[in-house]
Amino acid sequence: MSLIAVPETRLMLLGWNLRVADVAVRERVAFNADEVRDALKQLIGRGLVAESVIVSTCHRSEIYSVFEGEGRGEDLTRFFAEWRGLAPSDLSRSSFLAEGADAARHLFRVAAGLDSMALGESEVLGQVRQALKLARESGTSRTVLHRMFECAVAAGKRVRTETEIAVRPVSVASIALELAAKVFGDLSEKTVFVLGAGETGDLFARQASEAGVGRLFVSSRTRERAEGLARRVACEVVAWDEFPGRLPAADVVVGTTSSREPVVLRADVEEAMRERRGRPMFFLDLAVPRDIEPAVAEIYNVFSYQLNDLEEVARENRAQRSRQVPHAEAIVEEELWKFLGWMGNLSVVPTLNDWRRRWNEQRDTELERQPAAERERLREFADALYGRLLHEPMRRLKSETEPGKKLERLEAVRHLFKLDDDE
Amino acid sequence: MGSHLLGWAAVSLYLAAEVLAIVSLRRPKPAADVAGAVCLAVGLALHFADLELRARALGSVPYRTLEGSVSLFGWMLAIAYLALWIRHRERAMGPFLIPIVVVSTALGMLLPSRVAPVSAQTRGALFALHVTFAILAYAAFTFSFVLSLLYLIQNRQIRRKQTGILFARLPALEVIGRMNRTSVSIGLVSLALALAIGVARAQRLWGSLGDPKITWAFLTLVVYALLLWLDRRGWEGTRVAVLSIFGFGVVLFSYTVVNMYFSTAHNFR
Numbered sequence: 032m033s034l035i036a037v038p039e040t041r042l043m044l045l046g047w048n049l050r051v052a053d054v055a056v057r058e059r060v061a062f063n064a065d066e067v068r069d070a071l072k073q074l075i076g077r078g079l080v081a082e083s084v085i086v087s088t089c090h091r092s093e094i095y096s097v098f099e100g101e102g103r104g105e106d107l108t109r110f111f112a113e114w115r116g117l118a119p120s121d122l123s124r125s126s127f128l129a130e131g132a133d134a135a136r137h138l139f140r141v142a143a144g145l146d147s148m149a150l151g152e153s154e155v156l157g158q159v160r161q162a163l164k165l166a167r168e169s170g171t172s173r174t175v176l177h178r179m180f181e182c183a184v185a186a187g188k189r190v191r192t193e194t195e196i197a198v199r200p201v202s203v204a205s206i207a208l209e210l211a212a213k214v215f216g217d218l219s220e221k222t223v224f225v226l227g228a229g230e231t232g233d234l235f236a237r238q239a240s241e242a243g244v245g246r247l248f249v250s251s252r253t254r255e256r257a258e259g260l261a262r263r264v265a266c267e268v269v270a271w272d273e274f275p276g277r278l279p280a281a282d283v284v285v286g287t288t289s290s291r292e293p294v295v296l297r298a299d300v301e302e303a304m305r306e307r308r309g310r311p312m313f314f315l316d317l318a319v320p321r322d323i324e325p326a327v328a329e330i331y332n333v334f335s336y337q338l339n340d341l342e343e344v345a346r347e348n349r350a351q352r353s354r355q356v357p358h359a360e361a362i363v364e365e366e367l368w369k370f371l372g373w374m375g376n377l378s379v380v381p382t383l384n385d386w387r388r389r390w391n392e393q394r395d396t397e398l399e400r401q402p403a404a405e406r407e408r409l410r411e412f413a414d415a416l417y418g419r420l421l422h423e424p425m426r427r428l429k430s431e432t433e434p435g436k437k438l439e440r441l442e443a444v445r446h447l448f449k450l451d452d453d454e
Numbered sequence: 455m456g457s458h459l460l461g462w463a464a465v466s467l468y469l470a471a472e473v474l475a476i477v478s479l480r481r482p483k484p485a486a487d488v489a490g491a492v493c494l495a496v497g498l499a500l501h502f503a504d505l506e507l508r509a510r511a512l513g514s515v516p517y518r519t520l521e522g523s524v525s526l527f528g529w530m531l532a533i534a535y536l537a538l539w540i541r542h543r544e545r546a547m548g549p550f551l552i553p554i555v556v557v558s559t560a561l562g563m564l565l566p567s568r569v570a571p572v573s574a575q576t577r578g579a580l581f582a583l584h585v586t587f588a589i590l591a592y593a594a595f596t597f598s599f600v601l602s603l604l605y606l607i608q609n610r611q612i613r614r615k616q617t618g619i620l621f622a623r624l625p626a627l628e629v630i631g632r633m634n635r636t637s638v639s640i641g642l643v644s645l646a647l648a649l650a651i652g653v654a655r656a657q658r659l660w661g662s663l664g665d666p667k668i669t670w671a672f673l674t675l676v677v678y679a680l681l682l683w684l685d686r687r688g689w690e691g692t693r694v695a696v697l698s699i700f701g702f703g704v705v706l707f708s709y710t711v712v713n714m715y716f717s718t719a720h721n722f723r
Contacts, residue, residue: 192481192482192483193481195618198617198618198619198622199617199618200617206615206617209617210612210615210617213608213611213612213621213624213626213627214612214626214628215626215627215628216625216626216627216629304688305688308686308687308690309687309688309689309690309691310690311627311628311690311691331688331691331693332690332691334612334613336615340615341615344615344617348617351618
């Protein structure tokens with residue numbers, strides 16, 4: 032049962048994310064910024080929803096909506112199925128639906144990184160912000176969703192500053208880049224060499240490029256592969272036999288080749304360090320067997336890491352992040368209740384009005400059965416009784432400060448007095 | 455020498471800044487950062503007022519006495535850190551540096567007061583410049599000492615792949631190295647000036663350069679100059695950090711043992 036399922040403002044979430052939908056479906060329902068704007072306009076234009084925000088990332092497409100009066104998740108599913116040219120049944124099978132507090136809780140958890148593949152990742156917070164921005168530009172986020180998204184972003188920020196959920200990197204490449212950044216400071220002035228243009232080299236080059244390294248070079252025994260990589264990722268190709276001569280210019284060297292013998296030798300690094308006047312060098316060996324001679328690690332001011340070392344750190348860091356989950360969930364709940372409290376206040380007034388209307392209807396029905404001469408006196412009596420009887424419960428309902436209790440009581444009033452029935 | 459009410463108020467504010475710096479190192483909060491900087495700034499103002507009162511009571515510069523010079527040292531250290539904070543928002547040093555500020559400011563009020571009458575030695579603008587430059591040099595070398603400790607800590611974290619809070623909050627090695635180079639350079643220039651003025655005055659007042667303090671100041675200069683030279687010749691990194699810590703040992707020895715037991719002109723008697 033939804034806590035805030037009052038007819039005036041019903042909150043609903045319809046989504047496809049990595050937990051319920053496979054990648055084929057997610058690809059079909061993914062939105063780019065223009066599509067988000069278009070979908071939002073159509074949703075409002077067709078009168079399907081009163082407010083709407085769409086969060087679309089590579090792992091999720093989630094539509095948060097506010098209905099005024101009647102509105103159903105099935106209508107939304109049908110709309111998106113039609114929009115994407117899919118069968119509604121296919122789409123609804125792999126979607127999930129949440130209402131009221133559950134929908135809000137989901138968004139807060141998403142913003143906090145608690146629903147992400149890499150627990151606590153920060154990128155999603157920016158994506159939630161971006162979703163709100165697009166909806167604001169399209170005029171589809173108003174009072175409720177605007178407030179909900181701002182509260183969710185605040186919760187996400189709190190989780191990341193008050194817990195250690197985002198402190199430790201969790202992938203081998205990100206750990207390596209963070210270690211390198213702690214040696215060199217600003218990586219945007221540094222030169223990175225990737226040896227090998229296979230899958231691992233490609234992955235690392237991409238991450239290094241995203242991290243904004245200054246110059247990125249790739250070198251491979253098969254020049255075509257290096258050139259292929261250079262086309263996919265913005266980097267320059269260095270001929271394989273030229274690489275040792277270029278070593279002194281490299282701040283970070285990453286080995287990813289399938290060579291049976293080490294390709295970076297101690298003697299070469301010693302020579303490079305002499306030319307660099309002892310400025311630090313950073314080596315990362317992601318190859319099996321090794322690309323970088325182990326003795327390189329013994330040279331003064333050389334930082335050298337292997338795949339195994341960093342995989343272990345990644346495991347430890349993931350475990351460390353998991354330990355932060357209870358604290359993060361507590362923050363999410365705290366911020367969620369603040370939002371629901373505000374939402375509850377929105378719901379008190381309509382509930383009280385409905386309650387009065389229901390009383391008046393029943394009073395008038397009863398008065399009809401009374402002799403006409405007495406009706407006026409009886410109406411006065413009934414109103415006085417109404418005032419006396421309902422004054423205290425109404426006052427208590429209004430003054431309840433704990434959002435959870437307030438919402439439960441509102442729900443109880445609506446249920447006991449059948450305020451949600453239209454007859 | 456009075457009750458140093460202002461001085462103690464400054465110490466309390468420095469302590470508050472230290473607590474906020476530790477809080478901020480654990481969980482960075484802009485509000486705690488700014489509050490810490492404000493505590494430090496107000497502390498500096500009160501500390502300055504305390505030095506001013508000392509000067510009035512002495513009828514000369516406040517650092518003619520041992521307590522006064524220790525207190526001025528704490529003040530300079532604090533103002534250098536505040537400048538670094540304002541310029542670079544560098545807060546990781548705070549928890550390590552502010553305790554030295556607190557201890558030296560408190561020592562400046564706790565050490566037994568021994569006031570020698572003003573003499574030809576302790577009068578005039580040159581004397582004031584000599585002491586100011588010397589204390590500035592000590593403050594810069596203390597800065598370098600703290601930076602070197604941070605360097606060794608961060609280097610250890612990186613080598614051991616410990617990517618926790620301290621790793622995240624401490625600056626990169628290259629950044630610490632750069633700040634260290636700046637501190638040592640400021641220290642070297644200041645000490646060279648202090649030494650030059652000191653030597654000129656020694657010649658004029660006593661006609662001799664026999665004061666062991668001169669030898670030690672010269673030795674300190676050599677250590678730090680060597681540090682800068684080696685830094686450009688392949689010693690950049692932990693070796694320079696260790697040498698800086700050694701240099702600070704020389705400074706401490708010169709400021710305490712040499713002042714008290716070997717130098718007659720620097721024993722504040």
